Amino acid sequence: MERSDALIELQDVDLTIARLDRQLSEMPEKRAILEARKRIDDITSLSDRTDSFVKRVEGEISRLEDDVAMQNAKLQTEQAKLLSGKIVNPREAQAISLELDGLRRRKEKTESEILDEMEKREKALEQREKIDQAIEAARAKEAELVEGFKGKGGSLQEEIERLTARRAVLVEALDPDTVGRYERLRAEKSGVAVGLLRAGTCRACRMELPADVADELLSGPDVAECPLCHRILVVASNAHPEE
Ligand SMILES: [Zn+2]
Known part of the structure; x- marks a missing residue:
């Protein structure tokens, strides 16, 4: 091969490799994949936050349920006292009745708090379901983009490899x-x-x-x-x- 021809081709090959490298790194598919991954990360972090919220609410529900159980036990004890026939003093009986009224009110309040918390949990779980769907959709999108990138980027990569091999031949031919x-x-x-x-x-x-x-x-x-x-x-x- 003439030195002049080898030099001209070497330059053509190098300029083409540089252009293909640039194309590869600037492929819109590559940017889109990075964006899709960022989106998956964002949704996953939202999902984690929702999970810990649900956990907190469930802790609160179980604490309130324990309260209700204690309130029930106390109610039964006081009622049993009243029905035992052992209380003969009317003032004592009245005091127990007042105590029972207070207990019932507190229990009602606790039960309504439980309902509120359950509603919060329900809403969070609904949101959680939407988040799961969004993650699934984002993952499918990412896989699709990766597939597209492999197709297009793969043929660029092959061309770069072919030219790199040709470059070695040309360099070998020159002094x-x-x-x-x-x-x-x-x-x-x-x-x-x-x-x-x-x-x-x-x-x-x-x-x-x-x-x-x-x-x-x-x-x-x-x-x-x-x-x-x-x-x-x-x-x-x-x-x-x-x-
Ligand atoms: Zn010149």
């Missing part, structure tokens, strides 16, 4: 000094290290060379240096004959 010069210029000049001389103009810097300089270059070796941008200048190439 190390030329490759070193190419790499240095590529790093310095935004990836474009090689210009093609066409109609007296360097295709890399797009500057027209003085006619005598161009003529001199054309009569010299196939690979030279652009006197204006100092890139590698391919003067003549079999693969890229003068159009």
Whole structure:
């Protein structure tokens, strides 16, 4: 392979790999996947918060139920006292009746608190169900996006691998000094290290060379240096004959 042809192809390959890399990292599918994962995280954290709320409410219900059980036990004790026939003093009997009234009122209040808490739990569980559905939908969406990314990103990846293998062949075909010069210029000049001389103009810097300089270059070796941008200048190439 001619040095001039290898250099031109090497530059084409490198520019294409850079473009594909950029495409891969800027794929809208990739951004969408990240967004979907963020959404799943957000919903999961909402779900965790709902769970701990339900747990708290259930703790409160069980505490109130214990209260009711205690209130019932006390009511039974006081009622049994009243019905035992042992209380003969009317004032004592009245005191017990008042105590029973107070106990019943407290019990009613506790029971209504239980109903309130149960309602809270009911609402939280309904919300929990909606959250579960939302998580399921978000996961399905994520899987769909990942599948799409694999398809499109996979073919980009394959193309990058093919070009990387081709690059190795081209580098092998060139002498190390030329490759070193190419790499240095590529790093310095935004990836474009090689210009093609066409109609007296360097295709890399797009500057027209003085006619005598161009003529001199054309009569010299196939690979030279652009006197204006100092890139590698391919003067003549079999693969890229003068159009
Ligand atoms: Zn130039």
